[in-house]
Amino acid sequence: MNQPNQHFTKSVFAKKETEQAETQEQPKSIQHKPMGPVNSKITNSYKELKKTLHSKLLSELDMGKITEDINKESTKQQIINLIETLLQEEGVPLGTNDRKQLIEELIDDILGLGPIEPLLRDPAVNDILVNGPKTVYAERKGVLEKTNIVFDDESHLMRVITRITSSVGRRVDESSPMVDARLQDGSRVNAIVLPLSIDGAALSIRKFSEKKFILDDLVKFGAITQPICDMLKLCVLCRMNIIVSGGTGSGKTTFLNALSRYIPDNERVVTIEDAAELQLQREHVVRLETRPPNLEGKGEVTQRDLVKNALRMRPERIILGEIRSGEALDLLQAMNTGHDGSMGTLHANTARDAFSRLETMCLMSGIDLPQKAIREQIASAVSLICQLNRFSDGSRRVTQIAEVTGMENGVITTQDVVTFEQKGMDENGKVKGIFKPSGVRPIFSKKIEAMGYKLPAEMFNMNF
Numbered sequence: 001m002n003q004p005n006q007h008f009t010k011s012v013f014a015k016k017e018t019e020q021a022e023t024q025e026q027p028k029s030i031q032h033k034p035m036g037p038v039n040s041k042i043t044n045s046y047k048e049l050k051k052t053l054h055s056k057l058l059s060e061l062d063m064g065k066i067t068e069d070i071n072k073e074s075t076k077q078q079i080i081n082l083i084e085t086l087l088q089e090e091g092v093p094l095g096t097n098d099r100k101q102l103i104e105e106l107i108d109d110i111l112g113l114g115p116i117e118p119l120l121r122d123p124a125v126n127d128i129l130v131n132g133p134k135t136v137y138a139e140r141k142g143v144l145e146k147t148n149i150v151f152d153d154e155s156h157l158m159r160v161i162t163r164i165t166s167s168v169g170r171r172v173d174e175s176s177p178m179v180d181a182r183l184q185d186g187s188r189v190n191a192i193v194l195p196l197s198i199d200g201a202a203l204s205i206r207k208f209s210e211k212k213f214i215l216d217d218l219v220k221f222g223a224i225t226q227p228i229c230d231m232l233k234l235c236v237l238c239r240m241n242i243i244v245s246g247g248t249g250s251g252k253t254t255f256l257n258a259l260s261r262y263i264p265d266n267e268r269v270v271t272i273e274d275a276a277e278l279q280l281q282r283e284h285v286v287r288l289e290t291r292p293p294n295l296e297g298k299g300e301v302t303q304r305d306l307v308k309n310a311l312r313m314r315p316e317r318i319i320l321g322e323i324r325s326g327e328a329l330d331l332l333q334a335m336n337t338g339h340d341g342s343m344g345t346l347h348a349n350t351a352r353d354a355f356s357r358l359e360t361m362c363l364m365s366g367i368d369l370p371q372k373a374i375r376e377q378i379a380s381a382v383s384l385i386c387q388l389n390r391f392s393d394g395s396r397r398v399t400q401i402a403e404v405t406g407m408e409n410g411v412i413t414t415q416d417v418v419t420f421e422q423k424g425m426d427e428n429g430k431v432k433g434i435f436k437p438s439g440v441r442p443i444f445s446k447k448i449e450a451m452g453y454k455l456p457a458e459m460f461n462m463n464f
Helices: 017-021 046-060 063-068 072-090 096-111 114-121 154-166 215-221 226-237 252-260 303-310 327-335 351-363 371-381 445-450
Strands: 125-131 136-140 143-146 178-182 188-192 202-206 242-246 269-273 285-289 317-320 343-347 384-390 396-408 411-425 431-437
Touching: 046 072, 046 096, 072 096, 096 114, 114 125, 114 136, 114 154, 154 178, 154 188, 154 202, 215 226, 215 252, 226 252, 226 396, 242 252, 242 351, 252 343, 252 384, 269 303, 285 303, 303 317, 303 327, 317 327, 327 351, 327 371, 343 351, 351 371, 351 384, 351 411, 371 396, 371 411, 384 411
Parallel strands: 242 343, 242 384, 269 285, 269 317, 317 343
Antiparallel strands: 125 136, 125 202, 136 143, 178 188, 188 202, 384 396, 396 411, 411 431
């Protein structure tokens, strides 16, 4: 048996060689059943054995050095060696499958996020929803299903949540029971714990694909058509101000990331988010993230604060990961003062609802502005609203692209460029439908042509 590398251990086991050499008769291994006790230190359950080994691992390992180490495979092998040594010293007989499973679970607890680590590694999983320690759901390809994954108990789940939040400088406890955070890959995390979550801590993880999608990929998925794709590329290139709206899980962030691919490389972009999730496909990006208040209730930095600061950073474009409150007014001001091509996302069911939400969030800024003034700001700043929807089969599509044409009698006027019309379901339960252009040439086409480009003629073909 290889001994663990002492680089990651606070101490070596204090047993003498003579003690290590002492052996006892090993009973035959039993697979898929709790192991019987070999001595008074080991209980008769797999769960208790795992707890015992986990506790000893934490006492032996220097977690600070493990966190800093960049060679994960080397670290993993050294921890496996340590687990093997612990098992040998405990004298617990385990079958091959039980032994392998125990080592994998301990590795996930030490280096990863415990029982949900296999779901994080599964590229087919989009969302992970933990409703207390004994209930875990996962979404695969838009369909939510219950898994057989469980945590040992509430404290086990809380250790995982604390590991996530502490890695990004945030905290969650009874005094601050709600938190937004992120994983190292940018996946979105929300946690709410006791006493607010009555049946145990609730953890929600929105995973982001390692692959960086572009608009052409969305054409392959059926989310948009090629003419729409070509039009959107030109809209980004020609510095249109775009708002991406949609419901929860409709793909707003993915769509915004795809749009960012077509921002020219010589332009400086500043992103602002509550929890950094955007993965813009370009080099010159300054990423800003809000900060919650400390234990004394001080030090909070909001999105409004960051937008105001971003204006002093010489950005060509400002991108808000999600517009939630009074920062909406500051973004509109930026769009109207030389930061053309700025973008953001917000929650709304339709493009018209998006305007209503923008108006409401501007009022949340605390600045007493008349309704007409706010609507004029919106009409002047926003060029396009891209509405996304998630359908019953789990698919996501751009269902409406609306152009803002101005104001009339105190109302923001728009015209649809293209809409998606659902035509029912096929024999496999998949949504059928067609994209229908309005047939009207959008006003922004003049700006595109003035910059030397031309909209695809198919955009105005009523049959595509």
